[in-house]
Amino acid sequence: MTGDIRLFAYVGPPVLVVSARSQPPGTSIRSRAELSAWLGSRPSAEWREPFTYTVDAEGVLRLAPRRSEHVACAGGEPVGAAGEMAFVPTADGWEVDEFGNLSTGYCPDLDCQALVVAVLGAIGVPHPAVFTHPIVFRRCPGCGERNIVRDGDFTCALCDAALPEVWNFG
Numbered sequence: 001m002t003g004d005i006r007l008f009a010y011v012g013p014p015v016l017v018v019s020a021r022s023q024p025p026g027t028s029i030r031s032r033a034e035l036s037a038w039l040g041s042r043p044s045a046e047w048r049e050p051f052t053y054t055v056d057a058e059g060v061l062r063l064a065p066r067r068s069e070h071v072a073c074a075g076g077e078p079v080g081a082a083g084e085m086a087f088v089p090t091a092d093g094w095e096v097d098e099f100g101n102l103s104t105g106y107c108p109d110l111d112c113q114a115l116v117v118a119v120l121g122a123i124g125v126p127h128p129a130v131f132t133h134p135i136v137f138r139r140c141p142g143c144g145e146r147n148i149v150r151d152g153d154f155t156c157a158l159c160d161a162a163l164p165e166v167w168n169f170g
Contacts, residue, residue: 025075100133
């Protein structure tokens with residue numbers, strides 16, 4: 001999958017980018033068979049929690065264990081989407097049980113959901129139609145801190161400044 005993918009730059013601690021570039025990126029998943037092989041190679045204890053995922057500039061899904069940094073999963077590069085994704089086994093392989101955009105390193109906008117849904121559909125992995133755990137991120141114009149907007153409260157958690165209604169990391 002290629003085309004016009006909106007990319008999100010890394011906005012987390014710079015030291016993690018340096019570290020990420022010295023590690024192998026997450027595993028590229030281009031088919032349902034590759035997903036089954038990768039998940040089958042993981043310790044079963046890892047299946048109890050979501051995995052870290054990114055979608056790269058070419059529209060390729062990358063997966064890594066949950067405690068992996070998104071920037072490491074992405075090889076230090078910008079992403080079209082990032083978050084966490086949980087899988088459950090089925091009679092036909094695996095399906096996505098839950099997914100969202102929780103990545104405080106990239107703080108992707110909610111519109112990346114369409115890309116993730118398209119990528120999962122292209123590789124034939126059943127999934128929910130929308131994020132099961134959507135996160136609204138905003139950067140504070142006052143202090144510059146990254147914020148997660150909770151319960152529609154667009155107020156900075158650190159300095160109480162008003163947060164913008166629209167995504168503002170780009």
